[in-house]
Amino acid sequence: MRVVLSTYGSRGDVEPLVGLAVRVRELGAEVRVCAPPDEDFARRLSDADVPLMPVGRSARALTTGAPSSSSLPRRAAELIADQFDVVTAAAGGCDVLVATGMMPAAAGALSVAEKLGIRSVSVTFQQLTLPSPHRPPLAYPGRPFPPEATDNRALWEWDAQSIDALFGAALNTHRAANGLPPVDNVRDYVVGDRPWLATDPVLDPWLEPADLDVVQTGAWILPDERPLPADLVAFLDAGTPPVFVGFGSMPLHDSEDAARAAVEAVRALGRRTVVARGWAGLALLDDRDDCFAVGEVNQQALFGRVAAVVHHGGAGTTTTAARAGAPQVVVAQAADQPYWAGRVAELGIGAAHDGPTLTTESLAAALTTALTDETRARAAAVAGTIRTDGATVAAELLLDAIGRERPPVPA
Known part of the structure; x- marks a missing residue:
């Protein structure tokens, strides 16, 4: 079995994939990670003996460059193009793709899985991007919520419209170029019907009822055996x-x-x-x-x-x-x-x-x-209440799902 883990973002978007990759490999699957080419990310993955497929330019340079909110659509287009380029090459012949990180990057990776006809799982490392009646969404830079809007469901509708305005054109341009139909709601496409929430349930309790079937695995943390200097x-x-x-x-x-x-x-x-x-x-x-x-x-x-x-x-x-x-x-x-x-x-x-x-x-x-x-x-x-098995739980769920979908081996 082959698994591809795809992300674009900061250390907090990459580190959990190291933990998942190691646990997936321990269960006998081949795994590789598509992530930004930053030196500290590459070193961390190398220390865990996990292959890195570099995607795009340095996340540190992007983050510390103080880009304006007006540049978000252009940067989204670059991220999506990078996903179609690198993830397509990395995911050929794989059984499942796990997508996380910045919204446009995740949308690009999930589109690649759709293009290749392979199973995909959407993951978030904080619940604030998952629509819920219990709280409002995060506002994107340069797109504040209307001051008169206070109902959470209305704010989530506004959130979907903002994401479409920022990222929809770029995503659908690349989907069309790859023979895929357009997406009319980018956020819901990325979240899907059964997203995974890789956080600890004590620190980050998911409140029901909500309109999503959320799988909360626990945080993906790899025990760090490195000695202190x-x-x-x-x-x-x-x-x-x-x-x-x-x-x-x-x-x-x-x-x-x-x-x-x-x-x-x-x-x-x-x-x-x-x-x-x-x-x-x-x-x-x-x-x-x-x-x-x-x-x-x-x-x-x-x-x-x-x-x-x-x-x-x-x-x-x-x-x-x-x-x-x-x-x-x-x-x-x-x-x-x-x-x-x-x-x-x-x-x-x-x-x-x-x-x-x-x-x-x-x-x-x-x-x-x-x-x-x-x-x-x-x-x-x-x-004493924080779970330590999140990456193991996720790896087992991932490989169990692959196993169920594979045809039986002839006797």
């Missing part, structure tokens, strides 16, 4: 547990100010700091020995040794910190991150920072909540 271990051993500060794949408008505010806030509380450079390029303020900077590192191991985790609120980082039992402060920047900030606060495992811009005072206030004994105890309790 020796100099980082020495720093951790030299004093009390530090506060981790990092914003993952998010660019920041002023990373120098953010780093300064973060370090000064942690120092004001008498704590040490581990600063993750990330795509924002955070750096140390000075050469004092109470701060340590890291690049790519095993966060599963590191978060088990910190007093708290200050981060942007990506689904992966939120889940990793929750599994480690580390109190969190979520400084949400965009997209689904305010949702994760709200979930952290609702569960009592940390605090939601007030807005995306850090000040020394605002972060110190949020950290004061996160560093209480009550929050730490609650974080430890929730850590």
Whole structure:
């Protein structure tokens, strides 16, 4: 059996596929991943011995380039064209294609599966793109919701119209060129009738009833066996547990100010700091020995040794910190991150920072909540409820479905 996993997006869109790919391979299937060509993605997949088929240009360059909302249709057309080019070559002869990542990229990958006549599964790593009467959708940049619209179902209709306006023409142009009929609702085409939600049900409960038959597998996390760097271990051993500060794949408008505010806030509380450079390029303020900077590192191991985790609120980082039992402060920047900030606060495992811009005072206030004994105890309790088998569950579902569809072998 052959499986192709396709995505385009940030580290949070690629990392879960590493976990799924390894579990699929353990069950005896051949697997490859189509993803952006960024060096850190390629290295992570190589470490797991998973073949990468590079798609398009660097996701980091696209994200940090601060593109305008008016460029979304043009960028969507590029992403869709890349999917038809690369995924078609990767998926020839495969049994199933798993599509996730940015909406136009997923639409392109699913169209390739349709063209090739193979089974496909649509997956999301946060539920906010799945229509539900219980909450409104996310608004796309440059396309705010009408102020008079408050009914969730009406907002989801507006959401579908926005997605069609942004991505519909590009998708249908490429579908026509490949002999496929047009799609009249891009969002519903991507979501499908039975989407998979690869998130933890404690952190991200899917509420019924809704109009979708959602399969929630649990988060796809591969145990990270990499040792922490020796100099980082020495720093951790030299004093009390530090506060981790990092914003993952998010660019920041002023990373120098953010780093300064973060370090000064942690120092004001008498704590040490581990600063993750990330795509924002955070750096140390000075050469004092109470701060340590890291690049790519095993966060599963590191978060088990910190007093708290200050981060942007990506689904992966939120889940990793929750599994480690580390109190969190979520400084949400965009997209689904305010949702994760709200979930952290609702569960009592940390605090939601007030807005995306850090000040020394605002972060110190949020950290004061996160560093209480009550929050730490609650974080430890929730850590024991987080599922660890999500990637295995998904791999088994995937291969079981392939097996059911294959004709029996003649005796």
